[in-house]
Amino acid sequence: MAGPAFATWPAWARMKALVIKELLAMLRDKKGRITLVAPPILQLVLFSFASTLAVENADIVYLDRDGGTATAEIVQRIQGSPNFRSVTRVASEKAMEKAIDEQQAIAGIYFPQGFTADLKTGHPVPLQIVYDGRRSNASQIVNSYLGQIAASLNLSLAAARQGNGLRAPSEIVPSNAFNPNLEYMWFVLPSLIAMISAITTLAVTAQSVARERELGTFDQLMVTPLRVHEILIGKSIPPFLVGLLNSTIFIVAAVFIFDVPLRGSLILLFGAIVFYLLSVIGVGLFISSLSKTQQQAFLGTFIFITPAVLLSGYASPIDNIPFWLERISLANPVRHFIVIVQGVFLKAMPLMEVLANTVPLIIISIFTLSAAAWLFRHRME
């Protein structure tokens, strides 16, 4: 390096030198380069195919004390439904209990003696079904599938009794806005842009200062003429570029590989991405200046990212969480950005709504960046 001349360089040139150094440190070895590209793509595949809350391929057992046509009809309808994988007959209550205890079946249906005969009378006939409450969510969904089968059977039974003079006085017509066929990928991919770009950006930022501290090169950086804010800016630019690149790759993949419709404004989306990345980088620098080792930085990354993803509305709806936690989650950049990215993709979200969700991002990024700068100065003395 050109020794004393470096101090006389303009600030932008000094920062440029730092940015180049950071980029080289990041891209120098092959493992590091692969780490920036491969994990996001693997995450994309894992999340998009694995994170479905739908229930398919359910296994059912039944105990038949009836032996009539109605029982056979129900079993046949279950077999015909794409939601079920197997319907197995068991010989005793004990066998049914065992199948559920050992999770070989999620539900057991008990057809009592005289079930078919009772149905013909037109009176209500109870049908007992036991579910595995350890998987209460899936159980409830299976219960709703079986309920639909029972309802349609009831309707045809009633029609048979009345000789077909039945007219429904009202009908309900369901439809889905923004995503008529409820394509799960249309929901997952935009949300992934939010999560994966945050994870990668945060990991890169948090490690950068901690790594220098651990290896002792941070002191060398401090004795250069670089000012503190110049170091911070220089440390922020490479993760920003990584985050921008990741989100761009995902937007392109969502639109061209997964055929997710992009109905809103790309400019608005990228405007929001800038502040989203800045808010995450602020958090990353904050963690980084608190950490003495990379293990600590990694831990810090985790302590932030796990709640941020869990309280983002992706894994479970925000409306389901308690009020006080919902208030806390207002400070979560992922929560705001998911609304924007889903809205711009599927709902052609108008400017005012995008702005309403970008303002919190701006506030969060101002807060996290200044907190990081304060801590950075504070920790150096």
Next chain:
Amino acid sequence: MAARFSSLRLRALFIKEVLQVLRDPSTILIAVFLPIMLVFLFGYGVSLDTSAVKLGLVQQSGGPASLSLTSAYVNSPYFEVTQSNDKDALFDDLTAGRIRGIVTISSDFDRLYASTGKPGQVQIITDGSNPNTANFVSAYAQGVHAQWLLSESAQDDSARSGGIQILPQFWYNTALTSRNFLVPGSFAVILTMIGSLLTALVVAREWERGTMEALIATPVTIPEFIITKMTPYFILGLIAATICTLMAAYLFDVPFRGSIFALYALYAAFLLPALGQGLLISAALKNQFVASQVALLTAFLPAFLLSGFIFEISSMPTWIQAITYAVPARYLIPPLQSLFLTGNVWELLLPNIAILLGFGALFFILIFRVTKKKLD
């Protein structure tokens, strides 16, 4: 050549590792703060319970039938209804995500309902941008309608009330609290984090800092090195597991119906492959940043996504289901949830413990193969 094991060396190295762990303030964070935070989050922050969904309702008719249908929606525990005459304003709310669906009762509803011609129409539009919620809104809006239809017609048509009435019983979790299975399930994620993520850094750290060279110069053998690296984290893992268990039982009132002995046998059996995987990554990659990313991808995310903890494995595409067999957490969750909610189901416990120990053995064999006491 030094003996394979020396109690003196083992003790010295163990003390070094324990001191290193204890001197790092982040240890408390890992063993105490992290489990508390995560159990807290999964207990309060993630809920798959069906709470009231915000619904907009447009009533364009004004007759008795549409009024009684409206009150059926308003009184449903599944919906929090906002009534409005301005359908466009409600659609803006749907776009902004303030409501999740719109039910419209058309202006000719009462006329058609009373006549014998066409049926009176009710339209339901959901916010399809979130398919799970959309399915829920659609199913329950149809359910409210069907129930209403039944009660309307029951007065004059007894035939309609007959037929099958399902009496569901949810064993082991009668109140259907999703917390009861999510909280024990989350332990898999927490223990994976302590086991794999943090150990992924420990050997790589020695290589990066150059202290590995110093260790190589000593007579320490590979088994000694690995055992002493592992033990402190194994203990941290058990401490964390204890905190998790206590929180589940006393803070979230998750019932515990199995035996404590079986529970700790299961925790210990799971920590072995978790620690093994972390150490293997660390020993093979020798770079902390790369190791941390690989651990995140191959240990943490699979424990979260592919273990059956939130997402049903049987609903995944076949090739993803095949991958789940290689995820240790998959074998922890069913016996763990059963210990809490059902009791000692040995048919679930023993095979899964055996599989976990098998994974552990496999990882340790691999670690011995990749850890070499020589410099590149």
